[in-house]
Amino acid sequence: MKASNQDSYYIVIRSLELEWSSEVSTTLSQAFDLTDAEIDVARQFFENCDLAAVAALRKVSVHTVRTQMKTILSKTGATSQAELIRLFSMVASRQMLRNRGLLTEWQDPLGREEILMTNSGRKIAWTWMGAPDGTPAIFLRGMAMGYLLPESAEKMLKRAGVKLLIPSRPGYGNSSLHEDLPVLEDNRVMLEEFLVGMGLKGCVGIGLSDGIIPLLAQQDKDPDTFSALISVGFNGCLNRAAFRRLPVPQATLLRLAKTAPRLLDLIARIGQRMIARYGVDWYLERAHASTPLDLQICRDPRTATLVRDACSHLVVQGTRTFVRDMQMFHAPVDSAIDELAIPMLSMVPTEDGLFDIHEYRQLEKRNARVKVLPVPESADLLIYQKTNLIMDRIIEIVTTHNKLT
Secondary structure, eight states, X not given: OBOTTOSSBOOXXXXXXXXXXXXXXXXXXXXXXXXXXXXXXXXXXXXXXXXXXXXXXXXXXXXXXXXXXXXXXXXHTOSSHHHHHHHHHHHHHHHHHHHHTOOSSOOOTTSOOEEEEOTTSOEEEEEEEEXXXXXXEEEEOOSSSOSSOOHXXXXXXXXXXXXXXXXXXXXXXXXXXXXXXXXXXXHHHHHHHHXXXXXXXXXXXXXXXXXHHHHHHHHHHOTTSEXXXXXXSOOTTTOGGGXXXXXXXXXXXXXXXXHOHHHHHHHHHHHHHHHHHHOHHHHHHHHTTTOHHHHHHXXXXXXXXXXXXXXXXXHTTOSHHHXXXXXXXXXXXXXXXXXXXXXXXXXXXXXXXXXOHHHHHHHHHHOTTEXXXXXXXXXXXXXXXXXXXHHHHHHHHHHHHOOOO
């Protein structure tokens, strides 16, 4: 290269240092079912590119390391050590971008995503967790949680023979958003078309946070859609009285979603630029500043990657999805709750600053089929705080109420 103001030529070398973070380990473990020992071998090989050095670090023979590497190659599908390094580099680089909120295209960390194209031209991206041939249940994510569940959840689902089918809601990840439809109808139609496309009727529906709203709307339209519903986390449609206790920033955003969505979109765009500048962790620190239990999840290397993935899944297409999801908290589904003719379990956190058992008991009085289960020592991110408790209930309900036709 020759600079415009210089006579000499120069060689420019750009060094890209990729760090093997704990999130990389988690992603590889979930995607390829690598054991802790195999993850450690993979990390040391990535950092040293020499099997003898790996053997020395682990204080084992080179033959042992070669055997473990063969297993890693087999599980990942890599055909050579060079291809394995490329795979690890790709995962590490994408995790670095995800941590900074700079991804422009969504890729399923599990490597299982498929695209369902409907007759109406809708694109529904979906993935799954659990047993490949297990009893199916529909799992709708919430706004900022639930793209990936902890590894312990996957193991529990496999043992129980349950498969969670997880479609990306409109505007999330690679699923198309349809501006011509109101937000609730867009979500409900997506769900209905996904169920038809997958040939499912009579299964259990599970919704995290506002993910329960499209399930209720679809069940209200077709009472044979689900055999039971499960709600995980706070949602305003189940306890609207709690809106009064929301922290001022969240309350303001919700109010703008109803009264001034264009202003909310402007605020969201500013927020997205700040995330691009300072990273997703900067956003998470502020979003969960009022709930120490959630901050702990965001800072714990074992769970931070799960929350980051959920955030990336939401913002990758832009701010419109965020605005529409805030609008959906106001969705008119109260009558759907009152007229619900199937069981619904609502698992709600007790430490999110919004919990009031008396208000939830009023919900149970409105419809005897609705049961509330307070989850102690949990807040907004309870799916990561009380994973085993929640998965136990999900597995119990799926295996008891499945009525597929």
